[in-house]
Amino acid sequence: xxxFELDIALRQGSFGLELxxxxxxxxxxxxxxxxxxxxxxxxxxxxxxxxxxxTIAVAGRLLFSSERRVNVxxxxxxxxxxxxxxxxxxxxxxxxxxxxxxxPTRRHPYALDxxxxxxxxxxxxxxxxxxxxxxxxxxxxxxxxxxSGPDVLLLDEPMAAVDLARRRRILDALLRIRDELALPxxxxxxxxxxxARVADWVLVIDAGRVVARGAPSSxxxx
Amino acid sequence: xxxEIAQIAVFTALAAAGATALMLPLGVALAWLLARRxxxxxxxVETLVSLPLVVPPVATGLIxxxxxGRRGPLGGAFEALGVEVVFTAKAVVLAMAVMxxxxxxxxxxxxxxxxxxxxxxxxxxxxxxxWRVFRTVTLPLASRNILAGAxxxxxxxxxEFGATIVVAGSIPGRTRTLAVGIYTYTETGxxxxxxxxxxxxxxxxxxxxxxxxxxxxxx
Numbered sequence: 001x002x003x004f005e006l007d008i009a010l011r012q013g014s015f016g017l018e019l020x021x022x023x024x025x026x027x028x029x030x031x032x033x034x035x036x037x038x039x040x041x042x043x044x045x046x047x048x049x050x051x052x053x054x055t056i057a058v059a060g061r062l063l064f065s066s067e068r069r070v071n072v073x074x075x076x077x078x079x080x081x082x083x084x085x086x087x088x089x090x091x092x093x094x095x096x097x098x099x100x101x102x103x104p105t106r107r108h109p110y111a112l113d114x115x116x117x118x119x120x121x122x123x124x125x126x127x128x129x130x131x132x133x134x135x136x137x138x139x140x141x142x143x144x145x146x147x148s149g150p151d152v153l154l155l156d157e158p159m160a161a162v163d164l165a166r167r168r169r170i171l172d173a174l175l176r177i178r179d180e181l182a183l184p185x186x187x188x189x190x191x192x193x194x195x196a197r198v199a200d201w202v203l204v205i206d207a208g209r210v211v212a213r214g215a216p217s218s219x220x221x222x
Numbered sequence: 223x224x225x226e227i228a229q230i231a232v233f234t235a236l237a238a239a240g241a242t243a244l245m246l247p248l249g250v251a252l253a254w255l256l257a258r259r260x261x262x263x264x265x266x267v268e269t270l271v272s273l274p275l276v277v278p279p280v281a282t283g284l285i286x287x288x289x290x291g292r293r294g295p296l297g298g299a300f301e302a303l304g305v306e307v308v309f310t311a312k313a314v315v316l317a318m319a320v321m322x323x324x325x326x327x328x329x330x331x332x333x334x335x336x337x338x339x340x341x342x343x344x345x346x347x348x349x350x351x352x353w354r355v356f357r358t359v360t361l362p363l364a365s366r367n368i369l370a371g372a373x374x375x376x377x378x379x380x381x382e383f384g385a386t387i388v389v390a391g392s393i394p395g396r397t398r399t400l401a402v403g404i405y406t407y408t409e410t411g412x413x414x415x416x417x418x419x420x421x422x423x424x425x426x427x428x429x430x431x432x433x434x435x436x437x438x439x440x441x
Contacts, residue, residue, distance in 0.1 A: 077347070
């Protein structure tokens with residue numbers, strides 16, 4: 001199982017985040033009230049925020065270490081990042097968005113057809129981004145992240161903007177990414193349902209600290 | 223008379239287009255620098271760029287005349303290359319570009335300051351280097367503002383008078399623009415000619431501002 005080493009001390013104005021976790025999991029869920037620092041954890045892994053102290057490693061690859069003066073630049077981190085507001089490029093169509101990360105310098109283990117099939121995007125490829133629904137945007141963003149050939153997926157509330165009826169589809173896609181592609185996932189969870197079905201480890205975060213950790217069944221039961 | 227009017231209108235439009243082409247690369251670079259970078263002397267650069275908006279255009283013209291005159295620091299260099307600037311069409315384009323630049327920089331800068339930063343970061347997570355991010359994300363997302371700013375600069379250039387008359391004069395068929403023509407004709411009592419130029423001038427400016435406003439709203 002891939003290991004996540006998240007030893008992060010980070011300040012952001014008056015907010016402070018401090019955690020030191022070593023987790024062996026296929027999918028790690030970050031759970032907790034809004035403003036607790038879940039998004040900051042994901043942004044630190046992506047390299048968008050720099051801890052003042054700590055070590056970040058994903059699947060055995062060191063991304064940041066204050067002690068060893070390692071800070072891998074964002075574009076070399078190989079993270080498939082899907083922020084909460086998705087941020088599809090508004091001036092490109094779906095296909096251009098999805099293939100953006102296929103720069104010649106990157107390894108791309110997935111063929112476009114496979115990713116399109118996995119996320120059921122066949123009819124969407126030529127569409128303008130503005131015409132997509134919340135669930136469609138989320139799937140396109142997932143495809144874009146996958147096509148960049150990441151070592152890990154970082155998802156910030158992948159189901160927040162998706163109506164209940166369509167959450168199942170995203171959930172199924174996440175499970176297939178986790179199991180068929182064997183790609184480690186760190187995600188900020190919105191509801192207990194997602195945590196229970198996708199994650200095999202949960203960190204409950206409150207006010208920048210981990211207040212509970214464990215397998216979903218034990219953490220959610222308590 | 224119509225031939226002369228047409229010549230002036232076409233010359234003015236071409237000169238303003240040339241001035242816009244001249245200010246675009248410099249203006250976009252300045253707008254990006256001012257929006258995104260911190261550097262020493264930023265306040266000075268900011269002030270210098272905006273100065274033509276507040277200094278009397280005639281004074282700006284005088285500064286250009288001194289800089290680009292035969293004995294001026296830049297004019298001397300150009301003359302060594304066999305290029306004469308003052309009292310030629312080049313001086314018209316130059317005066318228009320300097321006067322239009324502040325409007326372009328201000329409008330384009332707002333485009334770079336808008337929410338493009340997070341899109342750029344996302345492009346970075348997908349492996350794009352700085353130049354690719356700029357070309358494929360930053361520039362397209364700011365393009366409406368850049369276009370609106372270029373149109374504003376173009377409109378300003380069309381109406382340029384003070385700096386133009388000092389550095390380029392009012393030579394018929396060579397440096398006479400709409401604005402300078404209106405003044406010259408009025409001064410010499412050719413009121414009907416001045417009136418025709420006035421209508422042409424207002425019509426072009428009206429269209430340019432209309433389109434520019436629409437672009438700025440949609441962005």
